[in-house]
Amino acid sequence: MAYNNKSVLFCMICFISTGWILAKEEQCSEAGIFPGSSKREFIVCTPSGPDGKQLIRTKQTCPINTVYENRRCVPKVIVPYSAATNGDSAVATADANKGNGDKGGDDIKMTCKTHGLLCTTCKELSICIGDEIGQGDIVYNEIHMMTCKADEVCVPGKGCVSSKDNFCPYRKFECSDMGIYPDPYDCTRYYRCDPTSKKDVKTTPSKCSDGSFNSTSASCGYPMDTTSCLTTPIPICKAIFQMGPVPDNLSIYYICIPDDETRTLAPVLYRCPANKKFDISTLTCT
Ligand SMILES: *[C@@H]1O[C@H](CO)[C@@H](O)[C@H](O)[C@H]1NC(C)=O
Numbered sequence: 001m002a003y004n005n006k007s008v009l010f011c012m013i014c015f016i017s018t019g020w021i022l023a024k025e026e027q028c029s030e031a032g033i034f035p036g037s038s039k040r041e042f043i044v045c046t047p048s049g050p051d052g053k054q055l056i057r058t059k060q061t062c063p064i065n066t067v068y069e070n071r072r073c074v075p076k077v078i079v080p081y082s083a084a085t086n087g088d089s090a091v092a093t094a095d096a097n098k099g100n101g102d103k104g105g106d107d108i109k110m111t112c113k114t115h116g117l118l119c120t121t122c123k124e125l126s127i128c129i130g131d132e133i134g135q136g137d138i139v140y141n142e143i144h145m146m147t148c149k150a151d152e153v154c155v156p157g158k159g160c161v162s163s164k165d166n167f168c169p170y171r172k173f174e175c176s177d178m179g180i181y182p183d184p185y186d187c188t189r190y191y192r193c194d195p196t197s198k199k200d201v202k203t204t205p206s207k208c209s210d211g212s213f214n215s216t217s218a219s220c221g222y223p224m225d226t227t228s229c230l231t232t233p234i235p236i237c238k239a240i241f242q243m244g245p246v247p248d249n250l251s252i253y254y255i256c257i258p259d260d261e262t263r264t265l266a267p268v269l270y271r272c273p274a275n276k277k278f279d280i281s282t283l284t285c286t
């Protein structure tokens, strides 16, 4: 065993430095969503732990035939017009006007579902009070409390607070991948995200004509007492880059992405590659 001391030392240094470089690359320095090593991949650094101070690094993959671009999974190639306009099986009527307006949360209006304080919009704070209407049935009435000041946003659990260091959790939905997605806030609405002829994804909002939307079957007509309707179809964003599955369809997941301009922090929905489901323990599609 005649090892040369110098080469042993050299190799220890090379191992240590390789390990250090790898470790450095595998760690998150800030919460965020970043391009990955291939065109379909992206890296999400999501907060975790009791105080949300640790960061977990996960690698996500856009579905086949799409590429990751600017926080979205867009078609890899320009889609011919006929394919771009192909329909799907969802039953509902398109609600053409809902898609207009600005990007902020102003056109999102939350309604009372339980008692307590509620930010009905990014600017309005109300209190919801339950009224028993016999047989244990309760209706919740909304009493408007205040309009937030110009430099404030309404944040659940906090009320009207400075928009400088807080985000409002409501923002108009925009497609980030193809498929059919539930509205994050309203169980009777959903969105169709179709590829367009411009290597882009088009958002078409729809409202169920009857009952609630079911993300698993991607159709309407379901009861109004589902968990999605009693709470919200997607959990309300609390932390920047928080992520998780859509409870009703584990092949879709959300990432809470902030928008500095509108001071909103809203779920952006992605789908897992075919036949994969979002796994809560690893925070990836497996
Ligand atoms: C879940 O959502 C995806 C994406 O919209 C859809 O393709 C799929 O059919 C849905 N249902 C299940 C069971 O995955």
Ligand SMILES: *[C@@H]1O[C@H](CO)[C@@H](O)[C@H](O)[C@H]1NC(C)=O
Pocket: 214, 215, 216, 217, 222, 223, 226, 227
């Ligand atoms: C949604 O649809 C699936 C598939 O049809 C069904 O198994 C499930 O029970 C539905 N969910 C609700 C809450 O009705």
